[in-house]
Amino acid sequence: MNLQELDREFIAGTYARFPVTLVSGKGSIVKDDTGKEYIDFGCGIAVTAFGIADDEWVSAVTSQLNTLQHTSNLYYTSPCVEVAKRLCERTGMKKVFFGNSGAEANECAIKIARKYQSDAGHPEKHVILTIENSFHGRTLTTLAATGQEHYHELFQPLTPGFSHIRRNDMDHARQLFSNGNVAGVLVECIQGEGGVITMDPAFLKGLSELCLENDALLMVDEVQTGNGRTGTLYAWQQFDIVPDVFTTAKGLGGGLPIGACVIGQKAENVLKAGDHGSTFGGNPVVCAGAVSILDRMTEDFLASVREKGEFLRSAFTGAPGIEDVSGMGLMIGLKTVRNAGEIVTECREKGLLLLTAKDRVRLLPALNIPTELLSRAAEIILEACKN
Numbered sequence: 001m002n003l004q005e006l007d008r009e010f011i012a013g014t015y016a017r018f019p020v021t022l023v024s025g026k027g028s029i030v031k032d033d034t035g036k037e038y039i040d041f042g043c044g045i046a047v048t049a050f051g052i053a054d055d056e057w058v059s060a061v062t063s064q065l066n067t068l069q070h071t072s073n074l075y076y077t078s079p080c081v082e083v084a085k086r087l088c089e090r091t092g093m094k095k096v097f098f099g100n101s102g103a104e105a106n107e108c109a110i111k112i113a114r115k116y117q118s119d120a121g122h123p124e125k126h127v128i129l130t131i132e133n134s135f136h137g138r139t140l141t142t143l144a145a146t147g148q149e150h151y152h153e154l155f156q157p158l159t160p161g162f163s164h165i166r167r168n169d170m171d172h173a174r175q176l177f178s179n180g181n182v183a184g185v186l187v188e189c190i191q192g193e194g195g196v197i198t199m200d201p202a203f204l205k206g207l208s209e210l211c212l213e214n215d216a217l218l219m220v221d222e223v224q225t226g227n228g229r230t231g232t233l234y235a236w237q238q239f240d241i242v243p244d245v246f247t248t249a250k251g252l253g254g255g256l257p258i259g260a261c262v263i264g265q266k267a268e269n270v271l272k273a274g275d276h277g278s279t280f281g282g283n284p285v286v287c288a289g290a291v292s293i294l295d296r297m298t299e300d301f302l303a304s305v306r307e308k309g310e311f312l313r314s315a316f317t318g319a320p321g322i323e324d325v326s327g328m329g330l331m332i333g334l335k336t337v338r339n340a341g342e343i344v345t346e347c348r349e350k351g352l353l354l355l356t357a358k359d360r361v362r363l364l365p366a367l368n369i370p371t372e373l374l375s376r377a378a379e380i381i382l383e384a385c386k387n
């Protein structure tokens with residue numbers, strides 16, 4: 001049996017994989033087992049922020065790997081503190097809890113919102129509001145948070161205490177708050193899996209005001225939008241809001257598993273010894289990589305991400321076969337006349353790896369992609385869209 005057949009034999013069938021076996025790469029170029037090269041516009045779903053086998057990241061990770069790979073959280077180690085310090089200093093937040101994935105980061109945020117209310121003497125305020133069409137993860141609790149029914153159907157009963165606000169509908173949000181049982185709101189500034197849909201800034205502002213009035217926590221899911229992806233370190237920094245908690249994962253690790261729940265002043269002391277934990281959370285090797293990632297995301301670098309995003313946006317806006325361009329920075333969605341899946345297939349055959357998100361083509365190139373590859377990829381996409 002070849003590898004793809006063995007995979008189907010032994011790997012649980014949860015993924016509809018593309019018919020490609022990737023074996024190596026460098027930067028924004030990945031190679032398959034036939035030696036064919038592709039421009040990588042998926043980055044392992046916004047994970048490899050500086051591309052494949054990036055020298056600085058590899059060196060940070062391997063040097064920690066050769067020093068101390070794991071200790072458990074019963075001991076102090078330096079790399080996780082270095083990551084947490086940078087996250088707090090660059091966002092005005094106060095504390096960080098580390099897990100290993102986006103779902104875990106969101107689980108932590110949800111626990112914080114519930115305990116914040118219990119600590120305040122309001123255990124009846126336990127409902128977490130999220131937005132319709134959102135995506136927050138695959139654990140039973142983050143599935144409950146995810147505002148898409150088709151993920152729920154076969155896994156009942158889910159964790160209770162979640163309601164979904166219609167997107168950009170402040171009246172609906174006020175109506176749900178009026179029940180007096182809301183612990184917090186969890187929201188993506190741009191729905192990623194939901195189709196690269198940017199939230200109305202006035203809606204985000206409105207939610208933040210509702211949270212303030214009702215002493216509920218505003219929690220922003222930056223798992224996909226975070227770590228430079230949208231042209232600022234976190235997407236909320238481009239909106240007129242300051243979350244009480246934000247979560248991130250994907251790009252922060254650069255290719256190793258990490259999740260971070262970043263906690264502002266209001267809830268900084270909610271989690272106490274024994275309230276939460278993770279064996280691998282804050283692992284030194286993963287965190288050494290994350291330090292190298294954050295240190296390279298300077299203001300100049302983030303400006304270059306915005307520029308590259310603008311370059312793509314202007315290439316696609318009004319182009320034949322493209323009806324709408326959504327997203328921010330280097331997180332871009334294209335509403336195409338042709339079926340998005342067909343475009344992804346055609347581009348892959350021409351040497352460009354893309355993703356879809358709902359009915360859109362989704363572009364998530366490495367943040368340091370050379371402009372020459374950006375232009376080449378844009379040409380391939382434009383050609384596929386107009387057919």
Ligand SMILES: *Cc1c(COP(=O)(O)O)cnc(C)c1O
Pocket residue numbers: 100101102103104106135136137138188192193221222223224225249250
């Ligand atoms: C990917 C994603 C998650 C889940 O992250 P995992 O690491 O797969 O658990 C949660 N929220 C958003 C917005 C995501 O894009």
